[in-house]
Amino acid sequence: MGRPRNFDADTVVDRAMDAFWTHGYANTSPAQLAEATGVGKGSLYNTFGSKRELFDLCMTRYDRMGTDLANEVLSQPGTAKERLRAWMRLVVDSDLARPVRRGCLVANTAMELGGHDPAATTAVTVAVEHMIEAFTARIQQGQRDGDVRADVDARAYSEFLMNTVGGLRITTKVSDAETLYRIIDTALSTL
Template sequence: MGRPKQFDPDVAVEQAMEVFWRKGYAATTPQDLVDALGIGKGSLYHAFGSKRALFDLALRRYRDSQALALVGLLERSGPVKERLREVLLLLLETDFADPDRRGCLAVNTAAELGKGDEPAGLLVRRMFDRIEDAFRALLEEGQRAGEIDASRDAAALAGLLLATLVGLRLTARVEADPRRLRRAVDALLDSL
């Protein structure tokens, strides 16, 4: 009798994240996951319990890595509006360069599962909260430096930036012309 195939659970979560990101939660079958992870269904369920439990791990992995990367970009030095523009345009370029146009897994999850799935909604809200907090801190820095009108509510502006970011990421999944979204970024930054 052959030995059972060994696998690294961290690698498996990463691979599952790619499948969920490409197909969405509902369209991903256990067979899709088995094929991507290269393990049997029994091993999949033994290691992760369920498709849903694996999805939650994958969404957490995405949230932690993507939010950390975005916050790191926002915390670099330089003029605030330039940093914001660079980050927003980088995300758009990434979205348009992806042949599958996967967009953002968190945004996709919010659109697919919405309020009807409280655990997924909570994970997405936590990611959005982390990003909005980073936007607020950056805007407050811009206010202290005189780049952004200090009489404006930094928390409200951070909410506007987050809503715009979510809209940009979702729109980029279907938009043919990236110039349209770049103009929206420029208009947003001009409004600050």
């Protein structure tokens, strides 16, 4: 009979996600995970299987949290452009407020593991698709509401915005708010 678990699995995943987000997958050691989560390596691996399985859980959680936040912000009153601007600024402001500018876990994973790690590539693709779907739904709502031109291809524009967001999340590591806000305004200027 195993010992009872003395930790909340969701809290451990959140703390591990912060470690992976800050250091990347390869640069996050089992010792760092144990320190970040407050759970011994043996207990971590008995519960989550492996570093990779824990990382996969972190990616799924990050995707869900990001999609939920985007949908919450995008569903508030205002035009499509206003809501998309609010979400993009929220993301930028969140990155800028941190002592260590980490950017986006999905973008970081795409740069570190994308293209040569099939599972990571799939996780990135799924997370990106969820955001594109959220943007597309909001642009289509804007078209129904009359604040977005009917001739805008909502899906294509959402793909463009997602690419812009990925760039913003990387650029946030080295730029100031004024520059980042200008990029947001330029990206939304044709909507």
